[in-house]
Amino acid sequence: MPRRYHSKAPTEIHVDKPEQLELAEHDSSILDLALAMDCTESMAPYIESAKNNTRAIFEEIVISEKSDVRLAFVEYRDHPPEDTTFVTRVHNFTNSVDEMKNWLDVCQADGGGGATRICILISDAPPHGLDRNGDNFPDGCPAGYDPLRIARDMAEHRITLYAVGVEPSIVPYRDFFMTIAYITGGQYVPMINAQLLAQVIVGGVREEITLERLMQNAEADIAREIQRAEEDGTDDRETATRINHYFTSRKTRTKQMRNKTGATSKTGEECYSKCAAMSEMQSKFKALEVENEELKEDANYELDEEDMNFEQAKRIVQKAKSRK
Template structure:
């Protein structure tokens, strides 16, 4: 991975926002092996097109029509976990937005003030997901049974997650977890932004929350 990244170059641009939707869509369409542990690390120092019109050459969103909210929901459906590495301080204003993207897939937002931390973020994310996959395999029968029951009862995603955690707790099962010095996902990202169905709704909600 290190050798491959050394040959990558950033090109294009001109305005402040980045092609976040395009990057996520490219990751979604990769030829993932069916049973593989799927992890995507998004590194960004700017918001996506269509979130804030100031300085945006494409204020209506991605020029090819991709919607990052819809893309990450597809990623979640395919069990692709997204870790967002936010280059701070440039991205601080939109931190909660990127937190919500990671939260939707079960991943984390990690702030980065120096590139020296990048390897730790990637390795930490990989270890966490592999550990979780092993736990899921060991408890799969119990999880499947509980999820069928939850679906029949119309349980929320939060309730389903609690039930899975209860299964792990009852079996005294523990997973490795990446240490994130920034802490938990903000309540704004978790309870508000992550509920948006698309960028139009996100844009409307976030415009009322961002400081002017």
């Protein structure tokens, strides 16, 4: 949960827990898309953008990818005394775009199996337990949730995380958000313009559907290449090189969202992703400096179709090795 600073009195922690859904056999033509959004005051433009573009997002995915889409929405704020309204509110999966829009209409910024499964996290603040400076919960989430363990659990259950970081406020913690996305085989997406949120959701979803379909169709070949790489004692980068060659030699084209500054950092990939828990990451954490060059207002996340690239191959390897 993000850090926020308020003077309200403590109240009982409220965490909604959704009913467990029965998972179907894997089918990449079905998409379960969950938005997990920081609903504190600074995120108001992003809530409004999601609200205004829900129907367009839904229709473009259905038409372009011929997918049956179900939507879910998770609102989160902070723990008391930082915020006394709620910690999370969960709206479970629905195939009604009107119901999803109603959830977003009610949402207000305040205070501090079977299918292709994608979770899009939108945040402008780090979790508790990462940077002890100014954190009223320096030992982590008061409810005991560990983001690294949650990310690994998501990966095991075929859930891909896209972490949308609202910059520049998120820049010092960018490596953390890159790490949790990397663990699941997803992407970090930097953003400074709320109006581009719909483009990110559509572009990211369409790219992931492409990769999931490729993985489904070439499952045995991917497993064989990974096994050979392990027998040869190669690392994940060399394994990804082999997977990339497998697909490019077959002239495989993939949809690719433009995200040139979103590739996982060396720190995230080689250090933070190896941490067992947030407490270990905290001991290694170093905040990044905010630089003026980061993102331009004219940044876009358009979708291209090109030969599979190395970053996608890395994500395929990560997904394949993490899943049950």
